[in-house]
Amino acid sequence: xxxxxxxxxxxxxxxxxxxxxxxxxxxxxxxxxxxxxxxxxxxxxxxxxxxxxxxxxxxxxxxxxxxxxxxxxxxxxxxxxxxxxxxxxxxxxxxxxxxxxxxxxxxxxxxxxxxxxxxxxxxxxxxxxxxxxxxxxxxxxxxxxxxxxxxxxxxxxxxxxxxxxxxxxxxxxxxxxxxxxxxxxxxxxxxxxxxxxxxxxxxxxxxxxxxxxxxxxxxxxxxxxxxxxxxxxxxxxxxxxxxxxxxxxxxxxxxxxxxxxxxxxxxxxxxxxxxxxxxxxxxxxxxxxxxxxxxxxxxxxxxxxxxxxxxxxxxxxxxxxxxxxxxxxxxxxxxxxxxxxxxxxxxxxxxxxxxxxxxxxxxxxxxxxxxxxxxxxxxxxxxxxxxxxxxxxxxxxxxxxxxxxxxxxxxxxxxxxxxxxxxxxxxxxxxxxxxxxxxxxxxxxxxxxxxxxxxxxxxxxxxxxxxxxxxxxxxxxxxxxxxxxxxxxxxxxxxxxxxxxxxxxxxxxxxxxxxxxxxxxxxxxxxxxxxxxxxxxxxxxxxxxxxxxxxxxxxxxxxxxxxxxxxxxxxxxxxxxxxxxxxxxxxxxxxxxxxxxxxxxxxxxxxxxxxxxxxxxxxxxxxxxxxxxxxxxxxxxxxxxxxxxxxxxxxxxxxxxxxxxxxxxxxxxxxxxx
Amino acid sequence: xxxxxxxxxxxxxxxxxxxxxxxxxxxxxxxxxxxxxxxxxxxxxxxxxxxxxxxxxxxxxxxxxxxxxxxxxxxxxxxxxxxxxxxxxxxxxxxxxxxxxxxxxxxxxxxxxxxxxxxxxxxxxxxxxxxxxxxxxxxxxxxxxxxxxxxxxxxxxxxxxxxxxxxxxxxxxxxxxxxxxxxxxxxxxxxxxxxxxxxxxxxxxxxxxxxxxxxxxxxxxxxxxxxxxxxxxxxxxxxxxxxxxxxxxxxxxxxxxxxxxxxxxxxxxxxxxxxxxxxxxxxxxxxxxxxxxxxxxxxxxxx
Numbered sequence: 001x002x003x004x005x006x007x008x009x010x011x012x013x014x015x016x017x018x019x020x021x022x023x024x025x026x027x028x029x030x031x032x033x034x035x036x037x038x039x040x041x042x043x044x045x046x047x048x049x050x051x052x053x054x055x056x057x058x059x060x061x062x063x064x065x066x067x068x069x070x071x072x073x074x075x076x077x078x079x080x081x082x083x084x085x086x087x088x089x090x091x092x093x094x095x096x097x098x099x100x101x102x103x104x105x106x107x108x109x110x111x112x113x114x115x116x117x118x119x120x121x122x123x124x125x126x127x128x129x130x131x132x133x134x135x136x137x138x139x140x141x142x143x144x145x146x147x148x149x150x151x152x153x154x155x156x157x158x159x160x161x162x163x164x165x166x167x168x169x170x171x172x173x174x175x176x177x178x179x180x181x182x183x184x185x186x187x188x189x190x191x192x193x194x195x196x197x198x199x200x201x202x203x204x205x206x207x208x209x210x211x212x213x214x215x216x217x218x219x220x221x222x223x224x225x226x227x228x229x230x231x232x233x234x235x236x237x238x239x240x241x242x243x244x245x246x247x248x249x250x251x252x253x254x255x256x257x258x259x260x261x262x263x264x265x266x267x268x269x270x271x272x273x274x275x276x277x278x279x280x281x282x283x284x285x286x287x288x289x290x291x292x293x294x295x296x297x298x299x300x301x302x303x304x305x306x307x308x309x310x311x312x313x314x315x316x317x318x319x320x321x322x323x324x325x326x327x328x329x330x331x332x333x334x335x336x337x338x339x340x341x342x343x344x345x346x347x348x349x350x351x352x353x354x355x356x357x358x359x360x361x362x363x364x365x366x367x368x369x370x371x372x373x374x375x376x377x378x379x380x381x382x383x384x385x386x387x388x389x390x391x392x393x394x395x396x397x398x399x400x401x402x403x404x405x406x407x408x409x410x411x412x413x414x415x416x417x418x419x420x421x422x423x424x425x426x427x428x429x430x431x432x433x434x435x436x437x438x439x440x441x442x443x444x445x446x447x448x449x450x451x452x453x454x455x456x457x458x459x460x461x462x463x464x465x466x467x468x469x470x471x472x473x474x475x476x477x478x479x480x481x482x483x484x485x486x487x488x489x490x491x492x493x494x495x496x497x498x499x500x501x502x503x504x505x506x507x508x509x510x511x512x513x514x515x516x517x518x519x520x521x522x523x524x525x526x527x528x529x530x531x532x533x534x535x536x537x538x539x540x541x542x543x544x545x546x547x548x549x550x551x552x553x554x555x556x557x558x559x560x561x562x563x564x565x566x567x568x569x570x571x572x573x574x575x576x577x578x579x580x581x582x583x584x585x586x587x588x589x590x591x592x593x594x595x596x597x598x599x600x601x602x603x604x605x606x607x608x609x610x611x612x613x614x615x616x617x618x619x620x621x622x623x624x625x626x627x628x629x630x631x632x633x634x635x636x637x638x639x640x641x642x643x644x645x646x647x648x649x650x651x652x653x654x655x656x657x658x659x660x661x662x663x664x665x666x667x668x669x670x671x672x673x674x
Numbered sequence: 675x676x677x678x679x680x681x682x683x684x685x686x687x688x689x690x691x692x693x694x695x696x697x698x699x700x701x702x703x704x705x706x707x708x709x710x711x712x713x714x715x716x717x718x719x720x721x722x723x724x725x726x727x728x729x730x731x732x733x734x735x736x737x738x739x740x741x742x743x744x745x746x747x748x749x750x751x752x753x754x755x756x757x758x759x760x761x762x763x764x765x766x767x768x769x770x771x772x773x774x775x776x777x778x779x780x781x782x783x784x785x786x787x788x789x790x791x792x793x794x795x796x797x798x799x800x801x802x803x804x805x806x807x808x809x810x811x812x813x814x815x816x817x818x819x820x821x822x823x824x825x826x827x828x829x830x831x832x833x834x835x836x837x838x839x840x841x842x843x844x845x846x847x848x849x850x851x852x853x854x855x856x857x858x859x860x861x862x863x864x865x866x867x868x869x870x871x872x873x874x875x876x877x878x879x880x881x882x883x884x885x886x887x888x889x890x891x892x893x894x895x896x897x898x899x900x901x902x903x904x905x906x907x908x909x910x911x912x913x914x915x916x917x918x919x920x921x922x923x924x925x926x927x928x929x930x931x932x933x934x935x936x937x938x939x940x941x942x943x944x945x946x947x948x949x950x951x952x953x954x955x956x957x958x959x960x961x962x963x964x965x966x967x968x969x970x971x972x973x974x975x976x977x
Contacts, residue, residue: 026905029918034908035771035781036897038867040917042931043924051923 004075004129004640011070018062054659061656068649072642077128090222091185093131094178095122095153096171097138098193099162099584101323101600102607105194105232107631114228114631115161118192119154121629122226126150126190128640133184137174139166139199140561140584144178157578161323163586164561165601166199169206176213179221187221194228198603200610200618207618215621223619225626229609236262236292237324237605238274238316241456243331244298245308246363252305254278254331255298258314262292263607276301277572278312308333309554311571311588311595324604328557328572328588328597334361335553337545338383339368342376343390345418351523351531352388352415355541366545373398381405385548386541390415390522393423393430409551411515411544415522416472424476426494426516431473434488439467439529442490445482450493451517451540452481461536466490467529471521478518491540492518515547556594559601560584567591682829684786689960690794696967698795698859700760701949702886705857708820710759710800715857718756726750760859761818762796762803764789765850766832767864769809769841770911774865776896777956782837784892784955785863790832791963792861797825804854805831808846809839818858840912843868847876856884863890870938877946888949888966891939895956900928 003009034040103115112120126134127150134147140162153159168191179187193199214221242257260272271286272294278301287294303310309332316325339356343349349370359366371379373391376398387405389412394402406412420430445463447454454460463482471488478492494516523531530537550556565582573587582589582598589596610618615626703715717724729738729749739752766789772782793803797820804818805828816824816831843864854860860880866873866889880887896902902921909916936952943950949969953962 026920029905029907031907031909032902033774033911034917035774035865035894035911036867036932037908037910037912037914037917039897039928039931039935040908040919040924042934043927044917044919046927046930051926055920055923 002077004077006074008070008074012067014070015063015067017066018059022059058656058659061652061659064652065649065656068645068652071645072649076641076645090131090188092133092135092179092182092187093126094135094137094144094175094187094189095126096168096175096189096191096193097136097153097159098166098168098191098199099139099159099164100166100194100196100199101161101163101586101604102194102196102199102232102321103228104161104323105228105230105235105321105631107230108233110631112631113161114194114230116154117629117631118226118228119159122190122192123150123154126153131188135175135178137171137178138162139164139168139171140581142167142170142174144174157576158581160576162560162581162584163323163598163600164559164584165603166193168193168200169204169210172210173206173213176210176217179217179219185219187219189221189223191223191225192228193225194230195609195615196604196606197608197610198601198606200615202610202614202618211618211621220623223622223624225615225624227626227628228631229628230630231609232263232607233265233320234263235320235324236260236272236316237321238314238327239324239599239602239605240314240327240329242298243312243329244363245303245331245333246300247305250305252303252307253300254303254312255300256312256314256329257297258299258327259296260287260289260294260316261605262289267292273317275315276312277315278303279307279310280572309595311555311597313572313588323586324600326586328586328599330555330557330588330595330597332554332595334364335385335549336383337364337366337385337549339366339386339388339541339545340379340384341368341370341388341390342373343370343388343415345390345522345524348390348415348522348524348527351534351537352390352541355534355538356386356388356545358538360542376401381408381410382552384410385552386410386545387412388415388541389413391417392421393425393428395423399425406514406516409515409548409556411548412517413541413544414516414518416520420472426476426514428474428476428478428492428494428518431475433470433472435470436468439469440471440484440488441468442466442482443485445491446480450481451543452491452536453543461539462533463536465529465533466536468521468527470527474518474520481517488520489518490520492520494518515544515551517544554594555597557597557599560586560598561601563596565589568596571595682790682833684783684790684832685794685829686787686960690791693791693795693960693963693967694798696795696964697799697971698762698792698801698967699970700859700886701970702884703857704758704760704859704886705855706759706761706801708759708800710757712758712760712801714756714758716756716758717753718758720755720757722755722757724753724755726752759820760796760801760857761855762792762801762859762861763806763818763850763854764792764804764828765806765808765847765860765862765864766835767809767841767843767862768807768813768835768837770838770913771841771865771867772892773837774894774897774911775955776894779955780837781865781892781894781955782835784953784959785890786832786835787959788863788890788963789861790829791959793825793828795967796820797822801859803828806846806850807831807835808842809837810842812846812849840914841868844872844876848879851876851879851883851885854883854885857886859886859888861888861890863892865893866891866939870935870942873939874942874946877942877948881946886949887947888970889943889951890962890966891950891952892955893952895954898932898954900925900932 099115104113106113134150135144136147137144138159140158175189238258238260240256240258244255246253246255269289272289273284273286276283287296311330314327318325337359341349341352353368353370356368357366381401387410402412416430420432442463445452447460452461452463468484474489474492477495479495480489480492482490484490494514521528523537525531561584563583568582568589568591570582571588571590573585577585577587586598586600589598697711700712704712705715729751733751737751739750742750766785772785773780775781796803800820802818802820803825805816806812807814814831816828877887905920907916907918951962951966
């Protein structure tokens with residue numbers, strides 16, 4: 001319980017007033033000669049339990065009445081989660097708002113989503129508590145901005161639903177930066193979230209740094225978590241996994257692959273309706289559910305053969321979370337899959353060329369060519385999907401066109417040269433070769449994402465079967481995708497996009513991590529079995545080419561929040577979306593070159609929650625309190641409960657009066673003569 | 675009667691004049707030495723017929739009922755009740771507790787008024803009056819006599835009675851039961867603040883000695899109601915230890931103790947046939963006395 005006027009509690013010692021008056025009264029006794037001592041002696045001998053109890057009860061209720069009055073004027077708040085937050089004491093109130101799609105889940109028996117409820121609850125609570133400075137950090141852009149009024153939390157359009165996954169750690173970092181930069185005295189940080197693991201990434205190392213940062217602040221920072229961890233019920237989500245345009249004779253079809261998943265408890269079987277919208281034309285179909293979910297591969301939708309580039313949407317009927325009921329997609333003629341190979345070693349370049357030239361899709365042609373380093377200027381970069389670079393790392397001059405290429409979405413794969421130079425690129429440099437005659441094996445690799453991810457069917461790539469006889473060392477910052485042991489990686493992704501020594505990643509123009517990879521061995525048969533067991537090499541190369549060609553194509557599918565919306569025009573989007581929020585609102589957008597489909601990120605489909613213990617550990621050592629609320633809850637977080645204390649005071653006074661009433665004189669017949 | 679003397683403060687001539695019309699009767703047969711208003715255990719020469727008995731030689735022939743002889747040819751003596759005077763002994767408690775009073779008058783003053791009025795009434799109708807003042811023991815002993823000069827001595831004694839010291843009511847009553855000649859009217863005026871169980875023994879002792887026992891229990895309204903508000907240190911008027919008490923706290927138990935005591939006393943006086951009068955000292959003593967006298971009129975005639 002906390003108080004809006006806590007200083008009134010300083011008057012609490014007044015509660016002792018009845019006792020003091022009682023003691024003073026005791027001191028003010030009168031002396032009287034008395035004849036009937038025998039009755040007084042008898043009265044003293046009698047059991048005095050109740051009489052004494054009554055006296056104490058009277059004192060107690062008097063104290064209770066005074067305490068009740070003091071509590072009434074201290075304006076108490078009924079709020080388990082505010083803890084000792086003395087209202088109005090914070091210099092700044094920082095609201096961290098999770099607007100991710102999962103927050104749009106609608107509560108049972110209401111039509112209010114978690115996000116709406118949270119906004120309303122928070123704005124009501126803050127209106128009661130009062131705040132001098134209100135700062136909002138929402139998951140839309142994770143930047144801090146000051147709000148002029150508390151109502152803006154619930155009313156402003158830019159606090160509404162968004163399609164991107166929240167980055168709670170990043171938002172808290174922003175809060176820390178704000179507190180530090182603005183020299184805020186005492187800050188209250190209110191975190192509103194549904195505790196999805198995808199938003200929290202509780203395993204991330206950033207939390208340790210954050211915890212240390214906040215703990216090292218000289219001023220107090222209190223964290224209040226308003227958690228909406230209610231699990232999903234009766235919810236299904238739709239996602240388009242692949243879209244291809246296929247022309248067979250006179251008919252042109254759009255082959256749409258999609259997956260429909262339901263939550264764990266929703267395992268109904270049967271037909272399920274789907275609505276397709278292609279360029280505004282709608283059609284409906286049904287799919288068969290198996291165990292509550294369904295997967296469709298290449299569902300054909302006939303389209304006009306003239307339509308080579310367009311957009312579409314798949315919708316499912318409304319359920320408890322409207323945010324995952326639509327999936328947007330764009331399609332166009334497949335972009336050319338062109339690979340440029342810069343190599344000075346024919347034995348190495350041959351397997352690479354083969355891997356790049358053989359297209360997995362017969363409808364799409366793949367080409368690859370080898371160029372010399374001095375021919376870089378002549379390469380038509382806009383047609384290239386992948387650059388394979390085997391040799392000394394590019395010099396600063398050579399790196400410029402490569403930077404532009406990567407920035408446009410192109411992928412680069414570096415292999416080590418025969419003779420290691422001292423050149424550095426993207427924060428990484430080759431180290432001397434290491435030989436292993438027996439052939440080192442890959443101890444671990446990332447099967448969940450990136451180039452070595454498992455296949456669609458879930459089978460892992462045979463990376464473990466590779467034998468590496470020679471590999472180069474690698475120095476710098478990177479994200480390992482496959483490692484031989486703890487010190488020696490096999491395949492890594494560069495963390496830095498530029499050679500900025502500060503290491504700041506320029507992500508403004510990138511959708512996701514930069515497509516720069518370093519492989520520490522070569523397909524040369526003397527170095528490794530990459531060429532002999534060619535599956536891994538082929539899949540990795542083809543995946544890199546696919547990513548590159550997707551980025552270079554006319555159309556592009558992006559996760560919400562992955563790219564900044566610059567000069568985007570809405571083609572098909574929720575009508576509530578405002579233009580400044582286009583980057584985080586699912587929908588179809590158009591830029592001068594591309595048609596963009598923005599969807600919620602794949603992580604949003606996972607309903608895993610951060611465990612309570614983990615959550616506690618994230619805020620260990622910090623002043624943290626948590627309250628659980630439900631979507632659609634009508635119960636206010638913060639209630640003024642002075643009425644309760646008023647009632648207590650009145651009851652105490654009535655009971656005190658009743659106890660003070662002189663007892664009915666049962667037998668004063670003694671006054672009369674018999 | 676009192677001309678030339680300082681008027682006694684406990685005597686009110688108007689009240690005495692009003693009470694004079696009401697005779698003081700004994701409830702039991704008395705053994706006086708002159709004729710009076712009270713029944714006697716012996717046959718005598720009153721006008722009230724008692725019984726016939728057979729003539730025995732030596733009987734006064736004037737008391738032979740000739741009519742009865744004419745009817746039955748046997749000699750019968752006609753006997754009549756005897757009327758005698760009584761000895762009224764007032765036993766006055768002069769212990770310290772009798773100095774208590776919150777209504778402008780103290781118990782001792784009230785007791786003096788009752789005792790003096792009773793004495794006056796007794797002497798006026800030819801009865802003897804005696805006075806026994808006691809506290810820790812018998813303090814003053816004035817034997818019963820029936821002349822007017824003796825009454826003056828009684829008044830003097832009453833005037834000089836000073837309430838002080840502890841009460842030894844029980845032993846005093848036992849002692850008086852033995853020392854006063856049989857068949858007297860004994861009027862005890864006290865607050866009777868002793869154990870009722872012990873009082874029972876005294877009353878039975880007096881009854882055994884064929885005394886007609888009357889008791890005036892004088893109680894102050896403050897003692898009955900105990901309506902104090904402030905914490906009070908009660909000093910024992912008979913020299914016992916003082917008691918500090920919070921009246922609000924102790925009042926209930928005080929009342930319980932008091933009521934228990936009164937109930938027991940009531941039971942005892944009923945069982946021992948004591949003419950008991952509980953008297954609040956804020957009540958005019960005339961009323962108390964009138965009630966006493968009227969009650970005795972009804973109970974008269976027991977031989």
